[in-house]
Amino acid sequence: EALVERYLLLRLAPHIVWPQECVLPLYEDSRERPWLVRIGMTLYDLLSLGKGIRRHRMASAAGVMEQVPLLRRQQLLGGAFYYDAKGDDFRLVLSTLQSAVLAGAVAANYVRATGFEMSRDRARALVCQDELSGRSFELRARLFVNAAGPWSDQIRRMADPSLPQRVRTTMGVHLLVPWKRLPLRQALMVISSLDGRPLFAVPWRNVVLLGTTDTDFSGDPDELWATRADVDYLLESFRYYFPEVQLGDEDIISSFAGLRPLVYEPNKPASQVTREHEIFEVPRGVFNIVGGKLTTYRRMAQDLLNYVRSHQRQLHIPRRSPSASVPLYGGEVPGYAAFRQRKLQELRNDLGLPVEIAMHLLDTYGVHVQEIGEILKADAQLAKPIVEGLPFIWAQLPYAVEHEMTVALDDFLIRRTHILSLDWDQGRSVAQEVGARMQRMLGWSEVELRHQLDRYFAKVQLTRRFREEK
Secondary structure (H helix, E strand, C coil): CHHHHHHHHHHHCCCCEEEEEEEEEEECCCCCCHHHHHHHHHHHHHHHCCCCCCCCEEEEHHHHHHHCCCCCCCCEEEEEEEEEEEECHHHHHHHHHHHHHHCCCCCCCCEEEEEEEEECCEEEEEEEEECCCCCEEEEECCCEEECCHHHHHHHHHCCCCCCCCCEEEEEEEEEEEECCCCCCCCEEEEECCCCCCEEEEEEECCEEEEECCCEECCCCCCCCCCCHHHHHHHHHHHHHHCCCCCCCHHHCCEEEEEEEEEECCCCCCHHHCCCCEEEEECCECEEEEEECCHHHHHHHHHHHHHHHHHHCHHHCCCCCCHHHCCCCCCCCCCCHHHHHHHHHHHHHHHHCCCHHHHHHHHHHHHHHHHHHHHHHHHCHHHHCECCCCCCCECCHHHHHHHHCCCCCHHHHHHHHCCHHHHCCCCCCCCHHHHHHHHHHHHCCCHHHHHHHHHHHHHHHHHHCHHHHCC
């Protein structure tokens, strides 16, 4: 199922999901024996046939070291090279929302669910609060879908506080280090020498993403950070595989943590909890989906609609979903690779953009990069980088406000761009200027601007909190 969905994402969202070569090094003390890995890779190839991914190849120790020269040589037997995919998760979510709106959906951010209006043990209305204006209102519907991830149990318990737990949240921590310190061409998959957990190092833009942990979490989903123990675990695990690099705190550009909203299985270690999803109706009128993972989100939505249709036949939900064939927002052009190459030359020749910035814009907006081009034609000064050395430019800000529901400073610096993650300073040096421009566009008062800055700086501090822990 995941391989099918990966293939669809590569085809339907080629601007934000890309093939990625990976390497699995094999050592004398590895749990996986080379012959077993070879069989597994062959099965992987068979399942991937016709799905746009190249076949694996086995390599000797010398072959692995040629591609990953900084890797630990001691006891290295060889390795397997295979293909997977990587994507921009923020942009994938946003493109999906934009596609849904084009199909007739209404999307609203900064709206909080505060309770259900119940009648005869059935949800009849959802009480909401607009967090920008403070206004409360009701949404009445025949049924509601609760796809709130880590907040799913909270939502259900608004109708009945006695409802049992159905979600088990586990936290994954990631570190971003400079690519120059760890110049990987392939994504590296290894097993931690500390506890046998699988880890990855993925090259992305000008950094390498190191991850991930998998520990139970019972706190506030809105307050997440990489703990000192999490950071030490990842650094020590990767120092084992890259002894000549010896990564330390000084190499960490930024950190972030996320939650997996897994199906509740109380008697298993966190890493062994199923990644499958479950769908159920509790309370009546509220259809819940828990578990799953981002790669299979489209199939999860399809399964949910099939489940609702079987329980609510009067709604006449179509049996066949077009989502497996309709490109996501930004990818709606046949022959995207040719389009990208052609557009890359146009951006460089017509607008004078450096190749790094032109590639970044294409890999962010896809076919809608032409709208950024129109902004630049009206004001060439907006081609300047927001942060020196990073490809994000000022033209992205008005576009984000006008077309991407950007109403807060952290919307832009964290989720519409990756400035918080990729800038050594986490965007603190440019936050005032970005905020001032947003103030003019959105009509903020001075009090609101200060609130936006304080909120952003508080989120930055969470990403740096591990530096203060002992």
